[in-house]
Amino acid sequence: MTDSAKYRSYSQFEEFLLNFYNLRQNVRIHSDNHKLVIRGIEKFFESINNCMENESLTLKISNDQLFIDDEKLPYNRTTKNLFDNIIRYFDTRGLEGVRFLEAVKHVSAEEILAFLRLLEHFWQKPEPLTWLTNCLAAQNINWVEMIKKSEIPQADQESSYKDKAERWERARKDYTYAKASLEEVAQKIKDKKSVVGIGKTVRVVQDMVTNLIEDDEVYAAISTLRVFDDYTFTHSVNVAMLSMCLGRRINLSRRTLASLGICALFHDLGKIEIPNEVLHKKDKLDDSELKLIEEHSLNSARLLLKLKASLDSKARILVPLFEHHLKYDLSGYPRVDWKKPLTLFGKIISIADKYDTLTSSRAYRKSLLSPDRALGYMLDHAGKDFDPILIKVFINILGVYPVGTLLRLDTDELALVVSSPSRNFSKRPLVCVLEKEGEGSYKKREIINLDERDTETGNYVREIIETYHPATFGIQPVQHMFSSN
Ligand SMILES: [Fe+2]
Ligand SMILES: [Fe+2]
Structure with missing residues (x-):
């Protein structure tokens, strides 16, 4: 192919992509007989006729690059937005691309519309590609083939929304098991059982680590599951999940992540000794009530010592329980007069704890902070209340607009x-x-x-x-x- 012929091809390909993208946008907004849709279909036919040299035309995405019939399309200032939009469009649908067969030149406008409407919605169905394939077959749409994303995901390839749905279900189960095991431990402590084991909690957290290593974004998002009536337990599970996400992003080992998860899960254990009327009091707390609240981190550490676990594992998580309301500059509570920096677990848990507290919708809170504003508040207090590097990593995990905003x-x-x-x-x-x-x-x-x-x-x-x-x-x-x- 000569350079000038190649140039012409690129512009024809770009024209085809623009027509395809604009048509699907117009189909989404307008009715079938709208003039923009009718004109869009004409342009689609024109451009696909110009581009298709052989029996098919394949539009494919690989490593964030667009290819037509294995020809990589060059990015430039005018095509950047269009190409980015098309890549996202297919990526969101779990597709690597689409192949139009020669028969597309002879199909009716209605068939093109039917195909585009299926393409718009299929990815939100269970088993989306099977659903789409069945619908295409049922409507005799045999002039187009969908190219599924490669089975082996690339390291930097974002999961499709559908994949996320399956992982979300798994994370929900982990969430329920973690909450149940924590409640069981708390109940045994309340019942003054002589031996309170934490074997089940350890196993739940270890499973959670395995799943979280695969996809930590779902675990970061799951704190939106919170329920008011058993706040202490849902809060503790949220803090555990958020802490482990943060630990994962700073490359803690699997074993260390499990210790961090257990530590975060038990961080408010001491609250079980605070009467509910104090814990959920809507008015200002008096001095004695405040003292009770402020003692809970020390009590969490004290109760941990009573649990049946190896001394080694208890030693790893004891100090962070005590520290979780101490700030980065060592203000906060309980008051300490040493200058030793907080432990890594203590710093991580205090960030996860504050975020969950700020975004919880507890009944006594007058104004509710949106998740993005909670992160903004925490960023403003970086270096004083929170470790400045860890807070940036934390925001990086949740995104500027966290899930649930x-x-x-x-x-x-x-x-x-x-x-x-x-x-x-x-x-x-x-x-x-x-x-x-x-x-x-x-x-x-x-x-x-x-x-x-x-x-x-x-x-x-x-x-x-x-x-x-x-x-x-x-x-x-x-x-x-x-x-x-
Ligand atoms: Fe606490
Ligand atoms: Fe807490």
Whole structure:
């Protein structure tokens, strides 16, 4: 191929991609007989006719690059947004690409529309690719083939939303088991049992470490599962999961992660000795009540000593229990007069503990902080209250808009963050648009990617106007997270 012929091909390919992308966008917004849709189908046919030299045309993504018929398309300033959008579009759907067969040149506009509508929604179904393949067969759409993402995931390849749903279920089970084992230990202590073993808790946490090593983002997101009525236990599980995520990102060993998880799970054990009326008091605490609360970290350490576990494992987690309300500058409680820095576990747990406390929707809290504002508050206190490096790693895990943050968009839509890009502050989250159904009730609409940009202007298609804690609108994030309604 001569250079000029190659150049012409690239522009034809770009034209095809632009027409394909604009058409799917118009199909999503407009009805089938809208003039933009009709014109879009004409342009799609024109450009695919121009591009298809052999019996097929294959659009494929590999290592964040676009290929047409194995020809890598060069990025430039004008195509960057379009290519990024297409890569994200396929990535979100767990697809590596799509192959159009020659018969596409002779199909009706209705068939193209039917295909695009299936492509829009299939990835939110259980077994999405099987569902799509069956639908295509049922509608005699045999002029297109879907290319599944490679079975062996690349190290930096983000999981598809569907994969996340399966991992979310596994994390939910881990969450339930961890909470149940913690409740069992607490109950045995309350019942003054002479021997309180923690074997079950250790096994649960070890399983959690195995799953978390595979995908820590789901575990970071799962703290949205919190329930008010048994706050102490759900809080402890949240803190354990968040702490282990943080430990994982700083490359702690599997064994150390398990110790950290157990330590975080037991960090508020001392609270079982505080009467409920003090623990959940809505008014200001008096001095004696405050003293009771402030003694809980010391009591957590004291109760740990009574548990049946090896001295070695107890020694690893004793000091952090005592430290978890001490700040990075050693202020906080219990008051200490030494200058020794906090242990690594103590620093990690105090970050996870504060984040969960700030974002919990406990009834006595007057104003609810949205998760992104809680992170902003913590960043403002880095170096004084929190280790400045660990806090950055923590924000990196949760993303600028953590999962469960409620957003108001410039389209006046309310949207819930369901997946937040971590490791990359410049990327925007995946959100699920919520539609009001009745008083205090919302139903899930489509999932959209806020990273999507207008291919002509380069501006984001939707802007974020305001962020809220979901409880402000009576919304339980977990109901909308991966449900198919
Ligand atoms: Fe505490
Ligand atoms: Fe706590």
